[in-house]
Amino acid sequence: xxxxxxxxxxxxxxxxxxxxxxxxxxxxxxxxxxxxxxxxxxxxxxxxxxxxxxxxxxxxxxxxxxxxxxxxxxxxxxxxxxxxxxxxxxxxxxxxxxxxxxxxxxxxxxxxxxxxxxxxxxxxxxxxxxxxxxxxxxxxxxxxxxxxxxxxxxxxxxxxxxxxxxxxxxxxxxxxxxxxxxxxxxxxxxxxxxxxxxxxxxxxxxxxxxxxxxxxxxxxxxxxxxxxxxxxxxxxxxxxxxxxxxxxxxxxxxxxxxxxxxxxxxxxxxxxxxxxxxxxxxxxxxxxxxxxxxxxxxxxxxxxxxxxxxxxxxxxxxxxxxxxxxxxxxxxxxxxxxxxxxxxxxxxxxxxxxxxxxxxxxxxxxxxxxxxxxxxxxxxxxxxxxxxxxxxxxxxxxxxxxxxxxxxxxxxxxxxxxxxxxxxxxxxxxxxxxxxxxxxxxxxxxxxxxxx
Numbered sequence: 001x002x003x004x005x006x007x008x009x010x011x012x013x014x015x016x017x018x019x020x021x022x023x024x025x026x027x028x029x030x031x032x033x034x035x036x037x038x039x040x041x042x043x044x045x046x047x048x049x050x051x052x053x054x055x056x057x058x059x060x061x062x063x064x065x066x067x068x069x070x071x072x073x074x075x076x077x078x079x080x081x082x083x084x085x086x087x088x089x090x091x092x093x094x095x096x097x098x099x100x101x102x103x104x105x106x107x108x109x110x111x112x113x114x115x116x117x118x119x120x121x122x123x124x125x126x127x128x129x130x131x132x133x134x135x136x137x138x139x140x141x142x143x144x145x146x147x148x149x150x151x152x153x154x155x156x157x158x159x160x161x162x163x164x165x166x167x168x169x170x171x172x173x174x175x176x177x178x179x180x181x182x183x184x185x186x187x188x189x190x191x192x193x194x195x196x197x198x199x200x201x202x203x204x205x206x207x208x209x210x211x212x213x214x215x216x217x218x219x220x221x222x223x224x225x226x227x228x229x230x231x232x233x234x235x236x237x238x239x240x241x242x243x244x245x246x247x248x249x250x251x252x253x254x255x256x257x258x259x260x261x262x263x264x265x266x267x268x269x270x271x272x273x274x275x276x277x278x279x280x281x282x283x284x285x286x287x288x289x290x291x292x293x294x295x296x297x298x299x300x301x302x303x304x305x306x307x308x309x310x311x312x313x314x315x316x317x318x319x320x321x322x323x324x325x326x327x328x329x330x331x332x333x334x335x336x337x338x339x340x341x342x343x344x345x346x347x348x349x350x351x352x353x354x355x356x357x358x359x360x361x362x363x364x365x366x367x368x369x370x371x372x373x374x375x376x377x378x379x380x381x382x383x384x385x386x387x388x389x390x391x392x393x394x395x396x397x398x399x400x401x402x403x404x405x406x407x408x409x410x411x412x413x414x415x416x417x418x419x420x421x422x423x424x425x426x427x428x429x430x431x432x433x434x435x436x437x438x439x440x441x442x443x444x445x446x447x448x449x450x451x452x
Contacts, residue, residue, distance in 0.1 A: 027059045030074055044230040044261040047085065051260070054081050085260050086287040091244065091269035095128065097215040100179040100187040104212060106205055106240060107220035108232055109193030112248035114144060116220050116274060117190045118151035119282040120246075123272075125156050130185040135160040135175035137168040137208060138192040148190050155279050158184070168192065168204055172211050189214070197232065202239040209240055216243045218271065221262055223250045230261045237266045244271035247285070329425050331389040335381045338374050376409060380417050383407040392418060 031052050038048045058077045095101040103120070105113050117134055124130040134152045138144035145162055152159040160178055162171040172189060179187040191208060194201045209217065219242045221229050236242060245262055250273045263270050270285040381389065383406035388395055395403070395418065404411045 027056060027074070031056055031059075034078065038260070041260075044265065047261050047264045050264070051081060051085055054084070082260070083287040085264060087263050087269040087285075090284055090286050091271050092284075093124075093271055094215055094243065095124075095130070095186065100133070100176070100184045101216070102176065102187045102189065102212045102214040103216040103218060104189050104191065104205075104209060104214040104240075105218055105220055106191055106236055106242075107193055108197075108222075109141065111193065111220045111222045112274060113193060113220045114138075114148050114190050115151060115277070115279075116246055116248055116272075116282070117148065117188050118155040118157070119274065119279050120218075120272070121152060121157035121186075121188055122155035122279050123282050124186055131183070132157040132186045132188060133160055133175065133179045133182075133184040134158070134188045134190065135171060136162055136190045137171050138190060139164045139166060139168060139171075140192050144190075144192075151279065157188075169207055169211055172208050176212060187212075197235040202235070206239055217241060218244045218246050219262075219266065219268065220246045220248060223247045223273075230265050233262045233265045237268075242266050242268040244268050246270075246272045246274065246282075248274035250275055331381050331384065331392055331421060334421050334424065335378065335389070338378050338381075376407075376413065377417050377420075379407040380404075380409060380414055392421060 034055070035048060035052050038051065039045070043051075055074075055077055058081070059074055093103075105117050105120075107113050114136070121132045121134055124132050132155075134148055134157055136145045136148040138148075139162070145164065149159045149161075160175045162175075168191070175187060175189070189208065189212060191205055192201065217240050219233065219236050219240075221233060223229075233245075245266065245268050247262075247270060270287070273283050273285045275281045275283050380403060383403045384395070388399065388403075395414075400411050400414045404414050407414075
């Protein structure tokens with residue numbers, strides 16, 4: 001996200017590296033570039049003006065610490081003001097209400113409201129341990145109700161049935177009554193959207209708000225909308241008392257402007273960001289960490305969290321025990337490692353959270369090709385018998401041909417995988433009794449790590 005903005009600001013730091021102090025001249029040069037970068041990133045002009053004025057005021061007269069260059073000092077100021085523009089820190093979802101806490105989802109058609117409703121349901125179930133009911137008030141879009149039914153089931157929540165011939169107000173009353181009688185903690189209401197703002201849409205959602213009296217009214221906005229997001233946000237703000245924003249499609253080819261503009265226009269905090277099409281692709285939005293990503297500093301905290309959530313600790317402990325004992329690292333273990341990589345969201349998702357310089361080096365790798373390669377390896381191993389996975393030495397020419405045919409690849413691909421496996425197996429044997437084992441022993445004292 002916001003690659004162009006990241007590139008420009010990273011380049012500015014390098015250009016200012018040789019300058020000894022902050023002056024009006026180099027501040028003006030930097031702010032000119034920042035202004036252009038923000039406008040190119042589709043940030044609204046009023047937001048850009050306010051942002052530049054704040055940075056200039058903070059930068060002039062700024063004392064530079066001995067260990068910092070002027071470029072680093074200015075990027076520190078820009079980073080802080082980016083975080084302020086997007087809302088400073090984390091704004092948690094409010095569930096402090098007599099159950100059920102009603103959450104109303106608002107936004108235009110195509111912003112991803114229905115999928116985001118299911119993502120939020122999954123988040124509330126897994127992270128907040130809530131009993132969640134969803135309902136669709138979208139009686140206009142073909143298959144909208146059925147779509148919510150499918151994704152709700154995938155998220156592990158319960159779905160309240162509605163039909164296209166019902167009035168949204170009647171659906172809302174019936175769902176609220178059902179949620180109260182069946183002791184649900186949260187009711188998520190997916191509303192209708194339009195391709196553009198119109199009076200009928202706004203009147204309908206105002207009526208739903210009056211009936212449901214939601215504890216949260218969340219505005220779902222497509223991060224790829226750019227300048228249009230500002231007009232949409234303003235219209236919804238005038239119609240509804242918005243309490244928060246969810247940015248969707250932040251992993252797409254967006255220029256980052258919506259994240260900076262919508263918060264300032266609505267005055268509502270950004271609470272979540274959609275990071276993938278998967279139902280677990282919803283992150284609690286942290287303005288400071290997001291500012292770090294835009295400035296090319298990466299988001300190492302999010303990277304660690306993503307890796308931790310994707311790692312199966314039982315499998316990790318099993319592998320660690322094998323390394324310790326020196327017992328055979330087999331193709332089942334190799335397959336487990338490949339699957340854990342997929343569970344972490346894939347290579348491109350991890351790359352997005354690396355600092356710019358590291359990501360640039362890793363970016364030389366064709367990520368699509370690398371991810372296809374992982375899937376191909378997975379297919380090859382899954383075409384083997386349980387005995388072949390435990391004893392790869394058994395795999396000779398005839399077996400290789402059968403495995404290749406079963407996984408739809410050439411025999412050379414099977415040979416390549418077996419060679420890679422042998423290299424990894426050799427590395428695992430060397431780790432036994434080495435300094436690496438001592439390091440793992442020390443890590444054993446850490447929470448959640450296996451003890452040796």
